[in-house]
Amino acid sequence: MNHLFLHCRPGFEKECASEIAEIAADAGVYGFPKAREGDGYVLYVTHEPDGAVRLMSKVDFHSLVFTRQWFGAVPLFDELPVSDRIGPLLTAAIESLPVCGDLWIETVDTNLGKEMSGLSKKFIHPFRQALKKAGRLSERSSWRLHLVFMSGTQAWLGAARIPNSAVWPMGIARLRLPRAAPSRATLKLEEAWHHFIPANEWDERLCGGLKAVDLGAAPGGWTWQLVQRGMFVDAVDNGPMDPVLMESGQVRHLKSDGFVYEPRKAVYWLVCDIADKPARVTSLIGKWVAEGYCREAIFNLKLPMKQRYAEVKKLEQRLQEKMAERDLRIELRFKQLYHDREEVTGHLRVLTPAGVIR
Ligand SMILES: C[S@@+](CC[C@H](N)C(=O)[O-])C[C@H]1O[C@@H](n2cnc3c(N)ncnc32)[C@H](O)[C@@H]1O
Structure with a gap:
């Protein structure tokens, strides 16, 4: 895993990228960030093949200010066959990712993410079943599998350690506004x-x-x-x-x-x-x-x-x-x-x- 996928608030990609670049350099995990304004995510590409894993093990997730959620990812799946998206993703999970305790399918926090939510919801059950059948899900693992669809044929797949990542999918706290509270704040x-x-x-x-x-x-x-x-x-x-x-x-x-x-x-x-x-x-x-x-x-x-x-x-x-x-x-x-x-x-x-x- 030489890509670190970082969810952030849309419009704050520059801040998220500057922060991870500085922290990665301090940790001696060299690479470069890739960010585009409004995308709702940043990538940090490490020079070493397993740099994302090393970076996640050296950095306390909770110390990051502008990253909502992160996971170490394999390179982008660019041409997933619509007739069998599971096949290539499962192969990569077997070959390149640890056995995981859970699977989260996330979206970026943008309009594109909203468009992907239907596919994400439909995909989770069959993908989980396929992972289970292949022995890639085990409750004992402290890793969590992450998948983010960027289109019907493109996706990021990776993993993060559960204790060193956000407790909410995409790092978004889903809190209910109490009726009696005087303000949304x-x-x-x-x-x-x-x-x-x-x-x-x-x-x-x-x-x-x-x-x-x-x-x-x-x-x-x-x-x-x-x-x-x-x-x-x-x-x-x-x-x-x-x-x-x-x-x-x-x-x-x-x-x-x-x-x-x-x-x-x-x-x-x-x-x-x-x-x-x-x-x-x-x-x-x-x-x-x-x-x-x-x-x-x-x-x-x-x-x-x-x-x-x-x-x-x-x-x-x-x-x-x-x-x-x-x-x-x-x-x-x-x-x-x-x-x-x-x-x-x-x-x-x-x-x-x-x-x-x-
Ligand atoms: C964003 S609101 C606070 C909302 C509040 N936390 C809530 O949950 O309902 C900001 C508040 O700061 C107050 N404020 C601004 N300057 C202040 C000051 N110098 N001293 C005390 N309050 C101030 C404003 O009157 C306003 O009510």
């Missing part, structure tokens, strides 16, 4: 939790009784998520909060400027969805963590029109430096979530032991 925070916080740590890090501050809270989609987890929230925003949410008794609405407000007592969570300059928001988050006002933060950064990858890297470095000045050991990651548009979501957590703030 609620899904951004829920997706961020799924992405940044391991499921077995939710009960400790997202538990009832924790205190939280939500900067730029109105009308209350993010606050609603915190309240659902049983937290007590100071919601800072000049705008109106959802009246039903306020009836929960767990929310205090503070009509203040989020850039000026400071908590009287430290809280566990800071969340911030203020649409402002990303450098300004980043420095606000840095201040909260450096001053010990919170232990974990999730924040949204609106990206500029140009140099978006460079901007994220610059802000990440600034935060790292600020934390290092204070000798704080932290975990810091960014991700362009499915529910983000021209944005990325950041997560900062203080690791230096200091007891849980409630």
